[in-house]
Amino acid sequence: MRKLILSFSLLFCYSEAWLQKAGEAILLDTLNDHNIYSDSIYNCFIHSVSNTKSSKPFTLYLWNSISHAVRLEPSFATRESPSSEAVFIKPYTTFMDRYPLKLIRDTANRIIEAYLATSPVFTLEIKGVEVATSVLNFTSKHNLVSFPEEKLTIPLGKYFNADPDVIMIRDKKSYDKSLNALYSDYANQIRDLNLRRMSYAVNAIKYYNADIICADQQAFEVITEPGFQEKSVKEVKIKAGSKQGIIPGRDYACYAKRKVGSQTYYEHLDNIEIKLVEESTSVGKTPAFSGRDLAKSYKAGDIIMAVPRYDKRALNRLNMPVNQKAINLSIKKECLFCENAAQQLIINNPILNLVERNAPELKYFASLLKDERFIDYSIADLQGRQSGYRLLITFEGNDVIATDIETNRIVSNSKVQKKFFDISTTAGFSVDDLSLILSSFDPEHFCIRVTDVLEQKKEKINTVLMYNPAGFERATKFEIYKEESIDVDGEKIKRKTVIGDGKIGKIFSSNLAELNIKNGESEVYMAYSRNEPIFVQYKN
Amino acid sequence: MVNKTKINLSISIFAILLVGGIRDRLAAQTQAQSRIAIAGIDLVKDTSEFFISSGMSDYNSAAVLQQVPNACIEFFSNFKNFVAIDRKNLSLINMEKELQKSEEFIDGYIVDQGKSEGVDYMVKSLYYEKKKNLVIRIYDIAGGNVKCTKEQRLESNLLGIKNINNQTRLILHELVNECFGIKFTVLKGIEPAGSKLRHLTVVMGRKSKVKEEDQVEIFELVEENVEGEMLKRRNVIGTGTVEEVVDENFSNVKIESGEKVIAEAIAKGKKLYCTIINVYK
Numbered sequence: 070m071r072k073l074i075l076s077f078s079l080l081f082c083y084s085e086a087w088l089q090k091a092g093e094a095i096l097l098d099t100l101n102d103h104n105i106y107s108d109s110i111y112n113c114f115i116h117s118v119s120n121t122k123s124s125k126p127f128t129l130y131l132w133n134s135i136s137h138a139v140r141l142e143p144s145f146a147t148r149e150s151p152s153s154e155a156v157f158i159k160p161y162t163t164f165m166d167r168y169p170l171k172l173i174r175d176t177a178n179r180i181i182e183a184y185l186a187t188s189p190v191f192t193l194e195i196k197g198v199e200v201a202t203s204v205l206n207f208t209s210k211h212n213l214v215s216f217p218e219e220k221l222t223i224p225l226g227k228y229f230n231a232d233p234d235v236i237m238i239r240d241k242k243s244y245d246k247s248l249n250a251l252y253s254d255y256a257n258q259i260r261d262l263n264l265r266r267m268s269y270a271v272n273a274i275k276y277y278n279a280d281i282i283c284a285d286q287q288a289f290e291v292i293t294e295p296g297f298q299e300k301s302v303k304e305v306k307i308k309a310g311s312k313q314g315i316i317p318g319r320d321y322a323c324y325a326k327r328k329v330g331s332q333t334y335y336e337h338l339d340n341i342e343i344k345l346v347e348e349s350t351s352v353g354k355t356p357a358f359s360g361r362d363l364a365k366s367y368k369a370g371d372i373i374m375a376v377p378r379y380d381k382r383a384l385n386r387l388n389m390p391v392n393q394k395a396i397n398l399s400i401k402k403e404c405l406f407c408e409n410a411a412q413q414l415i416i417n418n419p420i421l422n423l424v425e426r427n428a429p430e431l432k433y434f435a436s437l438l439k440d441e442r443f444i445d446y447s448i449a450d451l452q453g454r455q456s457g458y459r460l461l462i463t464f465e466g467n468d469v470i471a472t473d474i475e476t477n478r479i480v481s482n483s484k485v486q487k488k489f490f491d492i493s494t495t496a497g498f499s500v501d502d503l504s505l506i507l508s509s510f511d512p513e514h515f516c517i518r519v520t521d522v523l524e525q526k527k528e529k530i531n532t533v534l535m536y537n538p539a540g541f542e543r544a545t546k547f548e549i550y551k552e553e554s555i556d557v558d559g560e561k562i563k564r565k566t567v568i569g570d571g572k573i574g575k576i577f578s579s580n581l582a583e584l585n586i587k588n589g590e591s592e593v594y595m596a597y598s599r600n601e602p603i604f605v606q607y608k609n
Numbered sequence: 610m611v612n613k614t615k616i617n618l619s620i621s622i623f624a625i626l627l628v629g630g631i632r633d634r635l636a637a638q639t640q641a642q643s644r645i646a647i648a649g650i651d652l653v654k655d656t657s658e659f660f661i662s663s664g665m666s667d668y669n670s671a672a673v674l675q676q677v678p679n680a681c682i683e684f685f686s687n688f689k690n691f692v693a694i695d696r697k698n699l700s701l702i703n704m705e706k707e708l709q710k711s712e713e714f715i716d717g718y719i720v721d722q723g724k725s726e727g728v729d730y731m732v733k734s735l736y737y738e739k740k741k742n743l744v745i746r747i748y749d750i751a752g753g754n755v756k757c758t759k760e761q762r763l764e765s766n767l768l769g770i771k772n773i774n775n776q777t778r779l780i781l782h783e784l785v786n787e788c789f790g791i792k793f794t795v796l797k798g799i800e801p802a803g804s805k806l807r808h809l810t811v812v813m814g815r816k817s818k819v820k821e822e823d824q825v826e827i828f829e830l831v832e833e834n835v836e837g838e839m840l841k842r843r844n845v846i847g848t849g850t851v852e853e854v855v856d857e858n859f860s861n862v863k864i865e866s867g868e869k870v871i872a873e874a875i876a877k878g879k880k881l882y883c884t885i886i887n888v889y890k
Contacts, residue, residue, distance in 0.1 A: 202717060397718050401701065422718075426705070435713070453716045457709040461698060468679045470686075472695040474702045475720040479693035482679075482686040509687060550856075557794055557812050565856035 089446050092126035094152035094200075094434055097142075098134045098159040110160060110191070110270055119144060125314065126150045134159060134405065137429045151443045152200055152434050153451055159194040159406055162270070164263045167252050168221070172233065180232065184220040185255060187262055191270040194406050198425050200434040201451040204397075205423040206286075206382060208412050221258060223251060288383040289313065291323060291373035292350070293366075301360035302367060305341050307375050310349045319343045320378040321353055323363055324387070325371040327577075330521025330534040334578035335387050338362040340378055385419035388578040393538065394514045396507070398460040398471075399424045408464065411498040418503075418540050418579055424458040460510060469498060471506040481509040501607050504539035515539075517605050519549070522597060523583055529590035530597060532574070532583050535605060541582040545573045546608035549586070549593055551601055568592035570608055642689075643729045643789070645747075646696040647681045650674055650734040669770050673736045673763070677743065680777035681732050689816040689858075690791055694728050730756065741765060745780050747788050757788040775888045778818060782885040793817060795827065795881035796859070798872060805868035806875065809849065811883050814858040822889035823851045825862055827871060829879050846870045848886070 095118060099111065118129055128149050129142040134157075141149055165187075173182035190212055197206040228247045229236060237244040252259075289309035305323060309315050320342055324335035339360050341353030353375070355363065366373055376383040398421060402408045405427045415423045425431075435455075438448045460480065461472045471480040483502050507515035517537045524532035535547070549569040554561045569589020576582040584605070586593060596603050652670055678697075686693040695702070709719040728750055735744040741763045749756040759780050763770045770776070785791045793813035798806040809827070813819045827847040833840050847867020854860045862883065864871060874881055 399705075401698065453713060455711075455713040456718045457705065457714060457720055458718075459720050461695075461702065461705075463698060465679055466675055468683065470679075470682060470695070472698060472702070474705055475724050476726045477694050477696075477699070477702060478726060479682060479686040479695050482683045482693075484683075555796070557796060562812060562858050564859055 089150075090125065091151045091153040091200075091438070091446055091448050091451060092128065094128050094130060094155045096130045096132035096139060096155060096157045096430065098157070099131045109267060110162065114158075114160070115142060115144070128152060132157070132430065139430050139433050149437075151437045151440065151446050151448050153448075154206060155198050155200055155428070155431060155434050157196045157198070157405060157428070157430075160192070161194075162189065162191045164189045164191075164267065166256065166259060168259065170223075170233070170248070170251070172225075180225065182222070183225040183233075184222045185259070186218050187221060187259070188218040189263065189266055191267075194409070196405060196425075198428055198431060200431055200438070201454045202422075202456040203424050203426070203428070203431055204456055205412060205416060205425045207380065208409060208416055210409055219262065221255060221262070223255065286377065286380060286382050287313070288374045288376040288387055289315075289321075291375050293370065293373060295370075297364065297367040299364055302339070302355055302363035303360060305353045305355065305363065305375070307343075307351045307353060308349075310347045310351045312348055315343060315346050315351045317343050317346050321375040322378045322384075323373055323375050324384065325362075325366040325373050327371075329577055329581065329583075330523060332390075332520060332534065332536070332577075332581055334581055335374065335384065336577070338366055338373070341375065381417060385417075385579065388580070389419040390536070390580055393420050393580075394511075395420050395422060396460065396510075396515075397422045397424050397456055397458040398462060399426055399458040401461060401463045402427060408498075411462070411464070414498060414500065414503065414540075418538075420538055420580070422456065422458075424456050460506065462506070464498070469502050469506075471510065473510065481506050500537075500540045500542050501545070504537060504607070507539050517547075519584075519603055519605060520581075525594070528594050530586060530594045531590055532585055533571075533593075535573075535582055535584045536580055537582070538580060540579050541573055541576050543573060543576065547571055547573070547584055547605045548608045549589065550604050550606065551596055552604060565604075565606075568596060568603070642692045644692045644694050644726055645685050645730045645732060646694040646728040647678055647685065648696060648731055648733045650677050650736055653735060653737045654739075669741065669765065670736065670738050672770060672773060673743065676773045677734050677736070677745075677777050680774045681734070681745070681781065683774070684778055684781045684818050685732070687816060688818055690785070690789065692726070694726055696728075696731075741770070743777070743780065745777070745784060747784060757784055759784050759787075772889075775820075778820075779885065779888045782818070782888075786884050792882040792884050793819075793825075795875070795883060798875045799861070801872065804872055806864055806872040807868065808852070809862045809864060809871070809881075809883075810855075811860050811862050812858060813860050813883065814854055814856050816857040819851055819854055819860055819885065820889065821851050821854055823885050824865075824887040825849050825851065825883040826886045827862075827864070827867065827881055827883055829874060829881055846874060846881075849883070 097111065097114065115129060118127075129145050130139050131142050132139050168185040168187045171184055171186045172180050175181050193211045194209070195211070196208045198204070199206055225233070228251045229244075233244065233247075236247070287309075289307045292306040292308055307315065307321070320340060322340050323338045325338055327334055327336045339355050339362055341355050343351055343353045345352040363373070374387060376387065398415065400408050400411055400415075400423070405425070407427075412423060415421050437443065438451050459474060461474050463470045463472070464485075467484050469481075469483050469485055471482075472478065473480050483505050485498055485502065504517065508517065515538045517535065517539075519533045520536050521534040522530050522532075523534050524530070533549075535541075547570065548567050549571070550565045550567045552563050552565055555564050556562075567589075569586050569592055571584045571586040571588075574583045574585045593603065650673070652674060682693060685691045706720070706722060708714070710722070731748040731750060733746050733748065735746075736742070737744070742760055743763050744758060744760045746758040747756045748754070761776070761780050763773065763776055765771055793811050796810045796812055798809055800807040811825075825848065826845055827849055828843045828845045830841045831844045833842050847864055847870060849862040849864045849866075852861050852863040871881065
């Protein structure tokens with residue numbers, strides 16, 4: 070019987086090893102631009118993706134972001150594979166055939182210069198969603214090529230016999246006729262300019278392919294050399310190779326494990342580019358004039374990890390606080406690429422999972438996981454793992470409303486309109502809004518707290534270490550307060566007494582930062598030495 | 610053996626009583642807060658009179674339609690005495706809950722089903738475009754009737770309606786005072802100057818949706834015997850302005866009138882209260 074179980078186990082192990090891993094689906098939006106420039110960029114992108122080396126199999130799809138239709142790119146027709154992640158790519162260009170006519174005037178309102186202002190921008194928006202859970206893995210927006218305005222100077226008198234603005238008001242027809250003549254004369258020049266700039270955009274998109282497709286997500290240990298004596302590190306050896314999916318040319322960032330107070334975090338040292346890959350080890354090289362921080366860490370015997378440079382997930386996992394409860398939330402929005410800034414803020418936080426509900430395309434990829442064609446793939450563990458969300462965030466005008474969908478309770482309501490020198494300005498969704506949502510939802514698990522005293526002189530506390538589940542922004546001001554309970558008509562009501570305030574200094578990780586106390590250092594010391602609980606809150 | 614059974618039985622009874630007690634206590638705590646839902650706002654275009662809609666009235670209506678429901682949500686969410694319930698996103702929430710029942714979520718994260726909370730009250734607003742009148746009503750769901758209603762002309766100037774959020778907040782303060790008898794207790798007097806008092810600490814803070822420069826009425830409740838029935842009468846003894854909102858629960862109020870009477874009342878140990886009578890516009 071034992072032999073039978075053993076042989077079954079071995080068979081299972083072999084079959085698991087033999088099974089292929091699910092890859093990545095790359096969905097390229099083919100909706101927005103249809104001009105000579107964008108078509109060339111699409112072609113270049115598809116060609117570039119097809120020739121990109123990746124540790125994971127990938128399939129390219131042509132996608133319509135409005136109808137949500139997905140179809141295989143013809144060159145991938147015979148090699149579709151199941152995908153664990155769907156990467157949505159929306160490129161758009163502002164290459165124009167008619168750039169605006171600009172008139173520069175002097176103080177007497179005379180035209181001193183007239184030109185066509187050409188300032189094309191090529192933008193890529195990218196979102197990666199985990200097919201099995203619908204959790205957003207990453208989101209980014211790159212202005213790949215944002216060219217400075219170039220002036221195409223024109224002889225104004227040749228086209229307009231008077232001030233163009235005056236003609237436009239008096240005789241619109243004549244103005245339009247002159248303008249059309251101007252654009253038709255300059256069409257070739259605009260076209261040449263756009264084509265020249267497009268070549269830069271094409272090069273840029275080639276560069277970004279590697280990051281889109283080969284986001285490795287994993288962190289690997291760096292093998293340090295005992296007795297290292299050099300001033301800088303030129304070559305870094307990593308405890309992972311081709312078996313782990315490392316590919317030459319990828320960029321990694323090295324981080325050292327550090328301790329601050331009672332907490333640990335990973336500090337950035339230097340970047341490396343992988344040059345040599347063996348089966349279970351690989352070697353990366355540091356750029357010129359760098360590697361000094363790595364050398365210091367080598368000498369100190371620190372634990373060093375190499376994480377993908379452009380993918381924060383691996384670093385987030387390293388910095389994930391121990392015993393911290395994670396929470397799933399979603400944003401109510403109209404389209405996949407809407408509310409990008411808010412999503413970016415949430416994704417950068419290791420304890421938050423953002424569930425994407427604006428991507429019905431995921432159903433197609435989820436169905437592929439059940440497809441009999443892919444019986445050779447290890448995809449059973451990707452099924453039945455869809456994630457629901459607990460908090461729904463809604464943006465309405467200047468209001469941010471968070472709802473607990475379990476009870477339908479409104480957890481918090483805040484304004485994205487902030488005060489700057491007593492003037493109201495409309496700012497975006499920020500860390501303090503997120504902090505309010507989390508602390509209102511579950512104050513016990515998601516409150517901001519002081520974890521350690523970092524600097525203390527005589528009877529004053531100058532610096533403390535703070536933990537904020539929502540994250541930190543540089544130079545944010547916080548108040549330190551004590552709480553006392555007051556009996557009012559038989560009801561215990563908490564009263565806050567502010568004892569000091571300070572400003573965020575060094576940010577160690579997404580949830581840890583130091584607070585430099587500016588006022589009330591002695592009061593904070595007194596409270597701390599008496600073991601009185603002290604709390605922190607945002608300073609208005 | 611019999612003794613052991615008796616001990617076990619008494620422990621079980623004690624445990625049941627303890628659990629029951631805790632549950633009752635929790636229930637009592639949660640009962641103190643009323644669940645309130647905020648419905649949308651209806652626009653009433655007055656067609657009974659000759660009225661040509663100007664661009665400004667459309668602009669005003671758009672602002673009111675957008676901001677009043679949000680101001681109501683802002684007022685009731687995290688208010689000490691209320692739990693605000695989202696009804697605006699009900700279809701989206703129900704859709705998500707239905708989705709989570711599918712087998713795709715069998716090993717994934719799901720929320721507890723069947724924990725949705727019902728509401729005790731519903732807030733609904735009406736805006737009369739021509740008169741610029743805003744009506745806010747609170748409906749009692751159990752009774753099926755209007756618990757209270759308030760109609761107020763919104764102040765405006767050449768640029769449109771002045772600070773809609775604050776004007777709505779004032780109406781809501783008056784409504785919760787009338788409907789639910791919400792009043793704020795005066796905790797103590799501070800900075801006495803001779804026989805007068807200059808400042809008061811009042812149990813109203815951010816959780817009571819009070820803001821700096823709000824004007825308050827300071828009063829005591831006097832019991833009057835009317836034909837054998839004891840009725841409470843509000844005896845206004847002064848007014849003040851909120852000078853500082855200290856925290857979620859407390860504010861400092863600067864006394865504007867009635868300093869002497871208030872000082873005497875506090876010295877005699879009388880209970881004083883405040884209500885909001887005007888807000889900064």
